[in-house]
Amino acid sequence: MPRIAGRHFLQIPGPTNVPDRILRAIDKPTIDHRGPEFAGLGKSIFHNIKQIFKCAGPVIIYPSSGTGAWEAALVNTLNPGDRVLMYETGHFASLWKTVAEKLGLVPEIIASDWRRGADPEAIEARLAEDRGHDIKAVCVVHNETSTGCTTRVGDVRAAIDRTGHPALFMVDTISSLASIDYRQDEWGVDVTVAGSQKGLMLPPGLAFNGLSEKALKASEKSTLPKAYWGWPDMLAANKSGFFPYTPATNLLYGLSEAIDMLLEEGLGNVFARHDRHAEATRRAVRAWGLEVFCVEPREFSSSLTGVLVPAGHSADSVRKVVLERFDMSLGTGLSKLADKIFRIGHLSDFNDLTLLGTLAGVEMGLSLTDIPHESGGVQAALDFVAGSAAKETAQRVAAVR
Amino acid sequence: MPRIAGRHFLQIPGPTNVPDRILRAIDKPTIDHRGPEFAGLGKSIFHNIKQIFKCAGPVIIYPSSGTGAWEAALVNTLNPGDRVLMYETGHFASLWKTVAEKLGLVPEIIASDWRRGADPEAIEARLAEDRGHDIKAVCVVHNETSTGCTTRVGDVRAAIDRTGHPALFMVDTISSLASIDYRQDEWGVDVTVAGSQKGLMLPPGLAFNGLSEKALKASEKSTLPKAYWGWPDMLAANKSGFFPYTPATNLLYGLSEAIDMLLEEGLGNVFARHDRHAEATRRAVRAWGLEVFCVEPREFSSSLTGVLVPAGHSADSVRKVVLERFDMSLGTGLSKLADKIFRIGHLSDFNDLTLLGTLAGVEMGLSLTDIPHESGGVQAALDFVAGSAAKETAQRVAAVR
Amino acid sequence: MPRIAGRHFLQIPGPTNVPDRILRAIDKPTIDHRGPEFAGLGKSIFHNIKQIFKCAGPVIIYPSSGTGAWEAALVNTLNPGDRVLMYETGHFASLWKTVAEKLGLVPEIIASDWRRGADPEAIEARLAEDRGHDIKAVCVVHNETSTGCTTRVGDVRAAIDRTGHPALFMVDTISSLASIDYRQDEWGVDVTVAGSQKGLMLPPGLAFNGLSEKALKASEKSTLPKAYWGWPDMLAANKSGFFPYTPATNLLYGLSEAIDMLLEEGLGNVFARHDRHAEATRRAVRAWGLEVFCVEPREFSSSLTGVLVPAGHSADSVRKVVLERFDMSLGTGLSKLADKIFRIGHLSDFNDLTLLGTLAGVEMGLSLTDIPHESGGVQAALDFVAGSAAKETAQRVAAVR
Amino acid sequence: MPRIAGRHFLQIPGPTNVPDRILRAIDKPTIDHRGPEFAGLGKSIFHNIKQIFKCAGPVIIYPSSGTGAWEAALVNTLNPGDRVLMYETGHFASLWKTVAEKLGLVPEIIASDWRRGADPEAIEARLAEDRGHDIKAVCVVHNETSTGCTTRVGDVRAAIDRTGHPALFMVDTISSLASIDYRQDEWGVDVTVAGSQKGLMLPPGLAFNGLSEKALKASEKSTLPKAYWGWPDMLAANKSGFFPYTPATNLLYGLSEAIDMLLEEGLGNVFARHDRHAEATRRAVRAWGLEVFCVEPREFSSSLTGVLVPAGHSADSVRKVVLERFDMSLGTGLSKLADKIFRIGHLSDFNDLTLLGTLAGVEMGLSLTDIPHESGGVQAALDFVAGSAAKETAQRVAAVR
Secondary structure, three states: OOOOOOOOEEEOOOOOHHHHHHHOOOOOOOOOOOOOOHHHHHHHHHHHHHHHHOOOOOEEEEEEOHHHHHHHHHHHOOOOOOOOEEEOOOOOOHHHHHHHOOOEEEEEEEEOOOOOOOOOOHHHHHHOOOOOOOOOEEEEEEOOOOOOOEEOHHHHHHHHHOOOOOEEEEEEOOOOOOOOOOOOOOOOEEEEEEEOOOOOOOOOEEEEEEEEEHHHHHHHHHOOOOOOOHHHHHHHHHOOOOOOOOOHHHHHHHHHHHHHHHHHHOOOHHHHHHHHHHHHHHHHHHHHOOOOOOOOOHHEEEEEEEEEEEOOOOOOHHHHHHHHHHHHEEEEOOOOHHOEEEEEEEEEEEEOOHHHHHHHHHHHHHHHOOOOOOOHHHHHHHHHHHHHHOOOOOOHHHHOO | OOOOOOOOEOOOOOOOOOOOHHHHHHHHOOOOOOOOHHHHHHHEEEEEHHHHOOOOHHHEEEEEHHHHHHHHHHHHHHOOOEEEEOOOOOOHHHHHHHHHHOOOOOOEEEOOOOOOOOOHHHHHHHEEEEEEOOOOEEEEEOOOOOEEEEEHHHHHHHHHHHOOOOOOEEEEEEOOOOOOOOOOOOOOOOOOEOOOOOHHHHHHHOEEEOOOHHHHHHHOOOOOOOOHHHOOOOOOOHOOOOOOOOHHHHHHHHHHHHHHHHHHOOOHHHHHHHHHHHHHHHHHHHOOOEEEEOOOHHHOOOOOOEOOOOOOOHHHHHHHHHHHHHHHHEHHHHOHHHEEEEEEEEEOOOOOOHHHHHHHHHHHHHHOOHHHHHHHHHHHHHHHHHHHHHHHHHHHHHHHO | OOOOOOOOOEOOOOOOOOHHHHHHHHHHOOOOOOHHHHHHHHHHHHHHHHHHHHOOEEEEEEEHHHHHHHHHHOOOOOOOEEEEEEEEEOOOHHHHHHHHHHOOEEEEEOOOOOOOOHHHHHHHHHHHOOOOEEEEEEEEEEEEOOOEEOHHHHHHHHHHHHHHOOOOOEEEOOOOOOOOOOOOOOOOOEEEEEOOOOOOOOOOOOOEEEEEEEHHHHHOOOOOOOOOOOOHHHHHHHHHOOOOOOOOOOHHHHHHHHHHHHHOHHHHHHHHHOOOOOHHHHHHHHHOOOOOOOOOHHOOOEEEEEOOOOOOOOOHHHHHHHHHHHHHEEEEEHHHHOOOOOOEEEEOOOHHHHHHHHHHHHHHHHHHHHOOOOHHHHHHHHHHHHHHHHHHHHOOOOOHH | OOOOOOOOOEEEEOOOOHHHHHHHHHHHOOOOOOHHHHHHHHHHHHHHHHHHOOOOOOOEEEEOOOOHHHHHHHOOOOOOOOOEEEEEEOOOHHHHHHHHHHOOEEEEEEEEOOOOOOOOHHHHHHHHHHOOEEEEEEEEEEOOOOOOEEEOHHHHHHHHHHHOOOOEEEEOOOOOOOOOOOOOOOOOOOOOEEEOOOOOOOOEEEEEOOOOOOOHHHHHHOOOOOOOHHHHHHHHHHHOOOOOOOOHHHHHHHHHHHHHHHHHHOOOHHHHHHHHHHHHHHHHHHHHHOEEEOHHHHHHHOOOOEEEEOOOHHHHHHHHHHHHHOOOEOOOOOHHHHEEEEEEEEEOOOOOOHHHHHHHHHHHHEEEEEEEOOOHHHHHHHHHHHHHHHHHHHHHHHHHO
């Protein structure tokens, strides 16, 4: 195969395009993880990362994938046989349920058509029924990576509160943290599960648990077996900037850089950027005459957009041609959505021009398949992005006057 | 200023977006430039680079900018007071003339409106007049970076040949080499002047002279003072892979990688890609209702496109807004073209999606200025690129049958 | 604090000095972990890594620290309450025991003075007693990082075999793999536990389980809860080069490079180099009048050397002054060895001159403390290394004749 | 050939070991050299570099080797046929003379045995004779890289002043700048010639001219032909942070980082470090029973040490075996010193332990040749370095009291 020129467009909904600053940060020489320089790095990270989670409590960092952070959230707080209420927002919610089962918990999952976030009322109804408080935790996915639907986490919190149910509240933010506004403390989340390879702009290899006081209390009585994932040793060592076992030092260099970059941009600007790109993408999808998979506008994801192709057509045919002809990776439909949707990732270190290049790739890819569609998607997105810029300019001018 | 997310679009006509492979190559530890490892590197570069110049003779490599290679070409072959015939294709041709003057030569420049390449017939006419062979060299710019017009080098050669004039033929390929087909030997070029920071995909810092037998012979009698630029010491040392003074070792690592990458893609594919991107860009320009600065279709540049904005409007206003709002650098109009044209670079390590992102940036930028224009440029480019892909796919299918 | 010039000497027994080739490999852009390029990378790694473990069966790769690989070895093969025979060679053997306890196993540990490897005869004796085969696994540490003593793994295997006991045999090679000869299959090891940050020359963040047929069979019946660490999903996905959850892609780039580098050097050469550096280090220690902590010559570690300081003196005082004055990190004494020994790491990507610089740092550091010692350690090491080179040269000359 | 483990020791007297911070700086994406970000970079470099030259006037930066900066110094200030007084301190002083000849100047060189710096009194005597002021410039090499002898630049200045001669004073600091104390303004130097690849810790590819008012005035009348090297266009463009032609952007990233690093360490500390390493090296050489090539103690170089081997023995035999067996590059003897001396570079980003590793390599290398010598050189150096550290510690303690 001859070489393909230019940069690959990694438009899966994570791992995302890692910015150069972070790549260069992670390739610095590894240092002694028990020395004073490391202590400084560790303390700074443990302190600053709270701004990303919007929490006051500790954030645990594992050398691990997000799957490990799911496991860690459960084994640190629960007991064998505990009932856990989950919500089947999509493929990843289902996988988390499988993890719970494997660990000896009894997950109960509220089914869904995968085209919306978790329904706060359904959760409220189920908790209200649970007078004996058999349910020990409610677990939802903030942004379902397999579908492009978000859960209104604050509304779920309110629903739980209305029932007065004491269950822990755990939220998977793997593909939302640092891309979509998330507020651990304000929303009363007990364990936030996160990973490095999406909005945090890092390569995969780090996973996180953000903890509430309530979660910490629960962990004192939890009897599920745990060693690697155990919070107490982590918390004890983290106090002085260290880890109980060898941490993934070079990825921590990248994490430190990533936090700096997010704060330099401003989290509010980061979220607004993701919102703008998601809206532009949806306009493109509609102009193509295709369907945005998420059907609930207030639950549209700003990290990715699932695109439904007409019945009888292959979503993977778009992905294949786009990869082969235009060197862009798009997300595939997972499990029951296989070949029915493709997913466009528009998160992390990403700008207007790369978004429009991405959408151009999709539009050209569609034209090389037999999927019925209109052209004009890129134009619609471009008009929206240009309009946003014009509006912002006008606002600045007005502000100066 | 808050941080801007994503990668900068460096769409000036050079320096160009340096690919990661090359950036990583140049950041390897510097080695002993007199040791056996270096000799292997040097020999391999001196051998392989001939495929890029399409020449059999030696290629000299200087730690220098392209300006130095202009100087080197002149001081190695000419004598004080020698008459040199140049062609004013644009700003850079004028600068080369200034270099010649400063070095004590007598350049004679054929004027032009800058909207086309050098005219072979005008050169032919002038040489035919020069019965005493006072003109010692004819110098043209293959791709005039300030305008986006190319000179038909083969046709100039033929014109020279028709006169039987013995002048040396020197060609500046700074923004064409490895982007637009160039054939030193077939076109009878005596000195090819080139630089690292355009089609060779490197950062700036290396410059080249590709030499013919005739140039080498001329250099034996040349009396212009020279030390740094002197070919003989270079040629002597290069034979064993070395340099007469410390070379820019780390940029040579990058050069070695660049040559590999170009050969992996195939030079024919590289040129076809640049041609496709240039045609797509011109279609966008016309759809916007703007004018491609170059007026001679067979002399359109495949490296960059100059875009003329309507009289009374500021080309730099587009550049400014595109940089501020969309983090893309475009080329400015130089000297007499200042504020009249902007230049879109579409060369080097560049692909379809980045091109379309680039054009989207221009279209959005135009919409934020008062320059009268139509929308639809990106769509026109996209249709062309998608059509090219469809055609190529059809050809492959046919070929398999 | 003013900047300190030059490269830090990271002479703890891991993480080790990561070579540039690997740092540059891990800073390449992250790719789609479900795409064809990744499949190629994954398949190649899974195939080639067997040469490092000297095994025919699969090697599982986790985004994790070595501690995770300890856990994985246990939870995949054992059942709650299972008895496990361990050997207290030092701090890390003790930690592994703690992991076993936390996971609900019943470890039984054979005590030791930490100054030698696990005693095959003691293990044999204990297994011979265990007529009911209550012991389900024997776990030893090949190279005890906290002491610098190795266990003769082949001899332990023979001891187990003499008893005919069916227990699984698990070996921690975290600080020996790719530094000290290790032969999973020949020595009948069922689960090899390893990590990335020592002999594999990578930053920390990857951990390994090398599996025998017997281990795989045991895993089918194991009932300890597990999700993240579960082998079956791993093995299923690995077959096509993929992972069941997002892998640490960039560290895998580094792993691929590391395997190439080890094979380019030749494993036999790698081991000989480590042996030479360890012997040179011990000669230095003795010349200083200090004691090598390991008392059993056939169990000296080639990865690191523990150095005992005279009673009443502080080993950490050497480490402190060496860090502050000479920018070198040495390993501290762990748990009961705190302040009694310091540890010199001489493993991974390391050469003769860096070893001698390291030993010079120790000798100079000693001179800045009140620890009684002689000078001449560096000289003794230097003489040995030069002698080795002379001997090898003589052998080559003889071979040529 | 099997791979050699560990880092190469690049102990030639330049190019030197480039620190990781600089390698990572130069591999950042190239930016628009006419945009606002570049202007900021340029201005900062032009301002800060004056601290390194200890000058108030401008410092010109070329994409070039040091050889180019020799040429630039001459062509900008002199006229054809001008007489230039040079001093043959060694190979590089001779090369500079050759450059002067090639450019049409008339160099007059004071001969020397190469074992000392330029003699101020000899220069004084020659200038005193030159009553007609035919000599237009005095050129000396501050640190002669081929021998390891320095010239007392301040004393030469005083000698010139005593004669009242108006000649320009030009100094080559290629292998001294940022390693050995140098004071352009205090010593009344008119043009300082420097390069990037020695004390500035960069790869080769940048060269410098530091200018006095007098040099600038001379440049107004200079008639030697020049284009690339011309100061006026440089000075005009540099004012706003730019360059008249494309600069070597990525090396400028490195230069910016290098200046930061030098100032972070403190120039005084940098020089003290080089002095310490040079003294340690000389003690090693004497302990080996070999001769330091420089015979004048107050002119010993702190950048490198030339080592004379006994007559009838091959200096290159040491270099060869040291490269092959210990992966270290040493400097060769140049022109008339070929095979008589070898040179140990101990400059740039270098620390005590790397120095001792370097000397160990030399001592071991000697032992593998037939060159008569004693052992104990490393020990002597180590004792000196440890003693320096002890003394410094004592001083700090005293200071605190």
